[in-house]
Amino acid sequence: RSRISVLRREAVIATVPVAVAALLGAAGPTAAGTTGAAGAGDPYFPLSGNGGYHVRHYGLTLRYDTSSRHLDGTAVLSARATQRLTRFDLDLKGLTVGGVTVEGTRAAFRRTGQELVVTPRRTLRAGQDFRVTVTYHGIPKPVTDPDGSADGWIPTDDGAFVANEPQGAMTWFPANAHPKDKSSYDITITVPQGRTAVAGGVLLGQHTAHGLTTFRWRETQPMAAYLATATVGKFQVQQYTTRDGIRVYNAVDAREARAAAPVLKKLPSVLEWESRLFGPYPFRSAGAIVDHAPDVGYALETQTRPVYDSAPDISTLVHESAHQWFGDSVSLTAWKDIWLNEGFATYAEWLYAEQHGGDSAQKTFDALYARPAGNHLWAFPPGDPGSGKNIFDTPVYARGAMTLHELRRAVGDRDFFRILRAWATAHRGGHGTTAQFERLAEQISGKRLDGLFQTWLFTKGKPDSA
Ligand code: ARG
Numbered sequence: 001r002s003r004i005s006v007l008r009r010e011a012v013i014a015t016v017p018v019a020v021a022a023l024l025g026a027a028g029p030t031a032a033g034t035t036g037a038a039g040a041g042d043p044y045f046p047l048s049g050n051g052g053y054h055v056r057h058y059g060l061t062l063r064y065d066t067s068s069r070h071l072d073g074t075a076v077l078s079a080r081a082t083q084r085l086t087r088f089d090l091d092l093k094g095l096t097v098g099g100v101t102v103e104g105t106r107a108a109f110r111r112t113g114q115e116l117v118v119t120p121r122r123t124l125r126a127g128q129d130f131r132v133t134v135t136y137h138g139i140p141k142p143v144t145d146p147d148g149s150a151d152g153w154i155p156t157d158d159g160a161f162v163a164n165e166p167q168g169a170m171t172w173f174p175a176n177a178h179p180k181d182k183s184s185y186d187i188t189i190t191v192p193q194g195r196t197a198v199a200g201g202v203l204l205g206q207h208t209a210h211g212l213t214t215f216r217w218r219e220t221q222p223m224a225a226y227l228a229t230a231t232v233g234k235f236q237v238q239q240y241t242t243r244d245g246i247r248v249y250n251a252v253d254a255r256e257a258r259a260a261a262p263v264l265k266k267l268p269s270v271l272e273w274e275s276r277l278f279g280p281y282p283f284r285s286a287g288a289i290v291d292h293a294p295d296v297g298y299a300l301e302t303q304t305r306p307v308y309d310s311a312p313d314i315s316t317l318v319h320e321s322a323h324q325w326f327g328d329s330v331s332l333t334a335w336k337d338i339w340l341n342e343g344f345a346t347y348a349e350w351l352y353a354e355q356h357g358g359d360s361a362q363k364t365f366d367a368l369y370a371r372p373a374g375n376h377l378w379a380f381p382p383g384d385p386g387s388g389k390n391i392f393d394t395p396v397y398a399r400g401a402m403t404l405h406e407l408r409r410a411v412g413d414r415d416f417f418r419i420l421r422a423w424a425t426a427h428r429g430g431h432g433t434t435a436q437f438e439r440l441a442e443q444i445s446g447k448r449l450d451g452l453f454q455t456w457l458f459t460k461g462k463p464d465s466a
């Protein structure tokens, strides 16, 4: 054991500076430090996101031909340099880039792996606002994640299922694609008449001419690139405003309509119930995209309007809705903190069952805790999944939720629900880390909780006492 850890330590010492240096390029604030880093510094997805600038707004104008599967795009990024920049990267995988301009002036660019490297004619000053325009086209292909799942632009028989977690944004638009960077979005998408293109936020307008329909979507609240969508299909559309003034837009594939209807009817009451627990709904619009995409195998909490690969059950609806608070409004700064998304959304499912005539959270916890030490549930601790391969695995979801249940038992219901609400409120529209959550829980409860979190989030194997 000690031999392995010694070797490990040596390996870490030997490789980390090299890897970090490679990632940063010459991006440190040194003499040569004027090129933006190729990645946001996330060890699980080293090339996701970029350094040196923040994107304030994405203006995407897309046209998708559902028969040839060809995508034409123009992306206008309004950004701010966070350092002097002679060069910077965007994430973009596949597709052909027609041209890049920075501040209206043609810029040099080069493609390398998933990076689009842009060299503007004039160096950007630290703090400078600038605009980048990228024209591109081609047949988008999904990216395969370390766990073997696919994400990004996933073609379906009548359009495309578009879900970007964790790294699929780069398959359909050039982006600073790490949840550290959040932006507002305008997405305009043109599809053949009879198809519907759905993104997050509010539908500003829809217009049909010459056999093509254009949909204009706007999300003004800060959004991570992995939460953007532009899902296309033959959908039945339903629109209404809830009594809280939330604008709902549901798009449902006819093949899923019958199964989806009774669950979708509950969306307003689910959002109201979650608002009572977690604080006001963080966005102004809501809804669901229920696609028929049998090969996908998951749903995603795309901001304001989750996308489902088939008709969801009530648990899944509760789960993706809870992510609007936990994940979408309060975002990760690193993928290793993924339990802050998945553990919370899973615990919301347990709470919903408990308060709607189903099993108590305690009963759900007990059934999981009964699994033997060799069960996959205990394969790794949720606060430290170890690699991008594990971020959507059972220990993150189930043991993540168990951690919250243990917290609830330690601090009592009153403080527990105060903690959840304070977390969603204090970090609304921004970011949160595991360390910040622990501190908040200790502050509100006045208890020392380091042992609890250490055991449940960070210690390998099945925890001793339940
Ligand atoms: N965040 C989604 C959910 O649990 C899961 C996304 C899975 N993504 C993937 N590429 N496998 O609601």
Ligand code: ZN
Residues within 6 Å of the ligand: 319, 323, 341, 342, 345
């Ligand atoms: Zn989830």
